[in-house]
Structures are given as structure tokens and as C-alpha cells.
Amino acid sequence: MGVFGRDIVHAHLIHTAGWAHVTAHRDDRRVGHMRDQVQRLFPRHFAELQGMAYGLEVPFADLFAWNCRGDIWAMAPEGCTTVMLPGPPITIAHNEDGDPAFRGHCAWVRVEPDDGIAFSSFVYPASLPGHAFALNDAGLVQTVNNIRFLAAAQGVPRMVLARAMLDCADLDQAIDLLRHAERAGGYHLTLAQAGDPRLVSIEFSAHGCSVRSVTAPAVHANHAIHPGDRHIPQIVTDSSASRQARGDDLVKSGVAARDPLAVLRDRAGPGLPIRRDDPADPDEENTLATVQFTVNHDGVTGRIHDTLAGPARFTFDVPRRSRPTVGPPGGGPEGCPR
Numbered sequence: 001m002g003v004f005g006r007d008i009v010h011a012h013l014i015h016t017a018g019w020a021h022v023t024a025h026r027d028d029r030r031v032g033h034m035r036d037q038v039q040r041l042f043p044r045h046f047a048e049l050q051g052m053a054y055g056l057e058v059p060f061a062d063l064f065a066w067n068c069r070g071d072i073w074a075m076a077p078e079g080c081t082t083v084m085l086p087g088p089p090i091t092i093a094h095n096e097d098g099d100p101a102f103r104g105h106c107a108w109v110r111v112e113p114d115d116g117i118a119f120s121s122f123v124y125p126a127s128l129p130g131h132a133f134a135l136n137d138a139g140l141v142q143t144v145n146n147i148r149f150l151a152a153a154q155g156v157p158r159m160v161l162a163r164a165m166l167d168c169a170d171l172d173q174a175i176d177l178l179r180h181a182e183r184a185g186g187y188h189l190t191l192a193q194a195g196d197p198r199l200v201s202i203e204f205s206a207h208g209c210s211v212r213s214v215t216a217p218a219v220h221a222n223h224a225i226h227p228g229d230r231h232i233p234q235i236v237t238d239s240s241a242s243r244q245a246r247g248d249d250l251v252k253s254g255v256a257a258r259d260p261l262a263v264l265r266d267r268a269g270p271g272l273p274i275r276r277d278d279p280a281d282p283d284e285e286n287t288l289a290t291v292q293f294t295v296n297h298d299g300v301t302g303r304i305h306d307t308l309a310g311p312a313r314f315t316f317d318v319p320r321r322s323r324p325t326v327g328p329p330g331g332g333p334e335g336c337p338r
Contacts, residue, residue, distance in 0.1 A: 001109065004055075005056060006125075009126050010057070018077055030152075031065055033155075034184055035064055042163075048163075052126070052128075068184070068185075071152050078097070078098060079285040080143075080146060081097070081219065081263075082219065083263050084214045084219070086216065087199065087295065087296065088296060089294050089296035090192045090295040091295075093263070093292040095287045096290070096291070098124060102125065106125070106288055111129065116167045122291070128159050128163045131158075131159045131187075132144055133293075139300055140166070140174065140193045141190075141293045141300055142162070143189070145189075146187065147188055147203065148236075149224070149232055150233040150235065151207055153182075154182070155182035156183060161183065165178075165191075170196070175211055178209050184206060188203050188220050189201075192295040194299050194318075195297050198213060199214040205224070207232060208229065208232070219263065223236040237283050238271065242269065245271065246269035261305075302316050
């Protein structure tokens, strides 16, 4: 993955203001604590970052800080919108919004680690898999939305926790990991699993982990909306507020239930659009991919689009498999970090 991203990282990423801002914190005490936590509790993912840094030909300290960017900097350039439809079958549809310069430089990767569960994931150059959208061989589906919490703490970086989700054999193990982890920052995760009737919305931060069952069509953008999380200081950008409001309107009108991709491709409404193609986007993000997962008793099917219209770039049909027997997520010696 390091070699894959090397050219665009050296041509673009390391010259950005975001890279400079984040890597300036690489020697901070809090980043050092995060590094120690990952090395102790998630040694395999620590090794993945070391290997990625080698392949990218960038200093490990810089790459580690970059993979803590949302824990360091609330305005790290990451967006996304997710449509959640309870089943059966369960549908999770998601726009992955990121740096427009990465268009054509991301990938859908199949990973078969020596230890842990095999998985497929959308990947950005210089970033761990798992923090966008992914599916593991236990039938666990995950999509991730950035939340710009201002309250951060020492702990495990949120991107490492998102990667560790892909090592979980079932929903309960994934939820338990997040609830008991020492969390440095926060995300919104949408989780579902083949053979499990639950559709789960999770907002986690340095100060809590809210887990809610989704029992009616819903949309989530880039700010915390669970009742118990709204008091946590956060930045709600104009784009996130507009996408959430427009998505809620499309849910109420029934569009989301009929065609979730119509929501994610929507460019109407009174504010900034859900589908983001403007080179002058105020958050410096564009829609790089759109995925629709269908999760049922027998497995997971899906399609990934990298353009507004036309056929899917990737399609997949993953049958339900028996639950793998695995060790703790990340290979840590102490089980789920507490």
C-alpha cells in the first residue's frame, strides 16, 4: 500500500498545508502516547504503518501523525454522507468525500493478513484501510463518517480503531472494542453483518461511545446527531449541516427508501449539495466514490461507483461464511483494550 500511494504522496500530499499542519505535531507528547498505545495494543497495525512508511519513502513519525490527523486537528479534510436502511435486507449506501487531488489515486484493495480476518477496503494513499468503507470475510460491513469533535484526549487514534474493526468476527465484538477502548478522537460508524438483523449507528469520541439501532431510514453526515452527543463541542461545517438537512428531507419524502443512490447523487436543495463535485468546495472535499452494500442472511452484495453516472466500477457478491475464530483485534496480548 505504501508503494501504491508513493507517487501521489510525493507529488501532492506532502506539499499540502494539511500535511504540514499535522506533521508539525509529530513530536508532541500526546502523539507519543498514541504511538505507544498502538504499538502495545495493536502491534500488527503498528507494523502496517511501518511498512507503509517504508513503501511511501516518508519518515515513520510523519506517517504516524498523518494517521492521527483527525485526533490532532478537527478540520482535517475528510467528509462523507451515509444512508442507512434497516432490513431485510439491510442497505448501507455511502459517499466517500476526500481531497479532490486523490481522484484516480485511491483503490479497492483485498487484504489477506497472516493473522486476522481477510477484508476488502477503500484505501487512500498514506492512510490505513478501514476509515472509509470496508467489508471483512466475517460479513461485517463498515462505513465511516468524520466528526469534527473539539474534545480530544490521549488514547488510540480513531483511524487505528477503524482498522481494528475489520479484525472483529461479529458486531458484538466490534461494539465492545469501541466501548472499552481508550479513544483519542471520534467518528460515526455504520455497522451491519450478514446473518445478523441489526443495523447499528455508532458515534464515538474521546469521552463516550453512543450505540443506537437503526430501525427506520436515516442519513448521517459529518457531525454528531445522537441525543447524548450533541453537547460535546464540535465543528459543524456549512456543508455538513446542509447535507444532513437535505438528507433528512429526502428520508421524509421516501426517496431514500426507494433509491438510496438518488440521495447520494443529489445536488439540489437550498444549501451545499450532498454530491460534491465543486473544485471550490468550502471544505476542500469532493465525492471520490459511492458504494451501496446490501446485507442479507446469506451474504453481502455491493457496487462501487467512481463517477456520478454510468455503470459501477466494481461489483461484489460475498457469501456468508462461518464465523472465523480469531484472537484480539490488532493482535494485542491483552484482548480488547480497556
